Amino acid sequence: MSRTINDILDSESIQASAPCRIDMGGTLDIGSFFYPLSYLHPCTFNIALAMRTRVRILPFEKGRVKISSKGFESAEFPIDKVPFDHPMGLMFAIAAHFQVDGIHIIIESGSPPRSALGGSSVAAVALVAAFNLLMKKAGRPTLSRERIPLLAHGIEESVAGVPCGLQDQLAATFGGINAWYWKGRGDPRTYIRRPLVHEQRYPDLSDHLLVAYCGIPHESKNINSQWVKRFISGECRTRWVEIAAATRAFVEAFASFDISEAVRQMNRDTAIRSEMTPDVLDDTGSALVASALDHDCGARFTGAGAGGCLWALGSPDKIGKLRIAWARELSKIKTARLLAVDIDSDGLLTGSQ
Numbered sequence: 001m002s003r004t005i006n007d008i009l010d011s012e013s014i015q016a017s018a019p020c021r022i023d024m025g026g027t028l029d030i031g032s033f034f035y036p037l038s039y040l041h042p043c044t045f046n047i048a049l050a051m052r053t054r055v056r057i058l059p060f061e062k063g064r065v066k067i068s069s070k071g072f073e074s075a076e077f078p079i080d081k082v083p084f085d086h087p088m089g090l091m092f093a094i095a096a097h098f099q100v101d102g103i104h105i106i107i108e109s110g111s112p113p114r115s116a117l118g119g120s121s122v123a124a125v126a127l128v129a130a131f132n133l134l135m136k137k138a139g140r141p142t143l144s145r146e147r148i149p150l151l152a153h154g155i156e157e158s159v160a161g162v163p164c165g166l167q168d169q170l171a172a173t174f175g176g177i178n179a180w181y182w183k184g185r186g187d188p189r190t191y192i193r194r195p196l197v198h199e200q201r202y203p204d205l206s207d208h209l210l211v212a213y214c215g216i217p218h219e220s221k222n223i224n225s226q227w228v229k230r231f232i233s234g235e236c237r238t239r240w241v242e243i244a245a246a247t248r249a250f251v252e253a254f255a256s257f258d259i260s261e262a263v264r265q266m267n268r269d270t271a272i273r274s275e276m277t278p279d280v281l282d283d284t285g286s287a288l289v290a291s292a293l294d295h296d297c298g299a300r301f302t303g304a305g306a307g308g309c310l311w312a313l314g315s316p317d318k319i320g321k322l323r324i325a326w327a328r329e330l331s332k333i334k335t336a337r338l339l340a341v342d343i344d345s346d347g348l349l350t351g352s353q
Helices: 005-011 089-098 119-137 147-160 167-174 199-206 220-233 237-255 259-276 283-294 316-330
Strands: 014-024 043-059 064-069 075-078 103-109 177-182 191-195 209-213 298-301 309-313 337-339 349-352
Touching: 005 043, 005 119, 014 119, 014 167, 043 119, 043 167, 043 237, 064 089, 089 103, 089 119, 089 147, 103 119, 119 147, 119 167, 119 349, 147 167, 167 177, 167 191, 177 237, 209 316, 237 259, 259 283, 259 298, 259 309, 283 298, 283 309, 283 316, 309 316, 316 337
Parallel strands: 064 103
Antiparallel strands: 014 043, 014 349, 043 103, 043 177, 064 075, 177 191, 209 309, 209 337, 298 309
């Protein structure tokens, strides 16, 4: 006999967690780009990091939905009046989709708020998965693991007001180190996943990586909307052809562990995007990129940049020296810091207590 939602939540808390990511080739996962550039076989690269966003669903007042998340003021509304234009509107939209009320959603992020590591999309995947587990326990229809990121992306794009990419949701769901080839809705496969590195090599690979939080939150819609608008109007098309080529070359170099070539393509991508949109790097980001170039390393902003995080790639000895230089630069900003680089192999996890 199936149990009611309230019965389940009174006896156990529903939980899910998922990792954030660093990336290369972002924006190419937006349909505005990958459909007209399909002849170039556009792809995006990302590495899932074990800075996990955790979501819990607890019981609350019947008819209402409450959401609490560090860095935001807690908010609660009747289920039929939850606002989608709220700072936590995406989470409210997911609750509205599942039409579950009498709940308190608690979000705990292992990454800095608005750090361009895919945090909101990761939280959306974790929340969809938590609701999915709740549906399973209630004896209702559920989603496969493969459908969870697609639903999370669909809801996010519907409330964001701008086209959204899919790479963050996929990294959160599957973890690991992957290249994602974008096919779209004209193909039986929306995307093709290509794992690039076996998880046994993750600990050694971490020595080739550096991740820094610049201390200034980002707003991805600002940069992405500029890129989308210009691309649609016909501007900068050749630059995006170059970016697609650089990303493909980076993926092949990374897969064959040709770090020096991967570094070259990574810096090529950063240079092109910075030329198109100078404010993609703030002053701290520009200083970190310049330092990486001085140390023969690659550097790229995560997501759409304009604050948030940067990551670097290089040989372990060069990364070791760059770590010192970056730490010195970041010490100038109280909230800036280097972040731990632990590659996540699990992806989405669910459970209850």
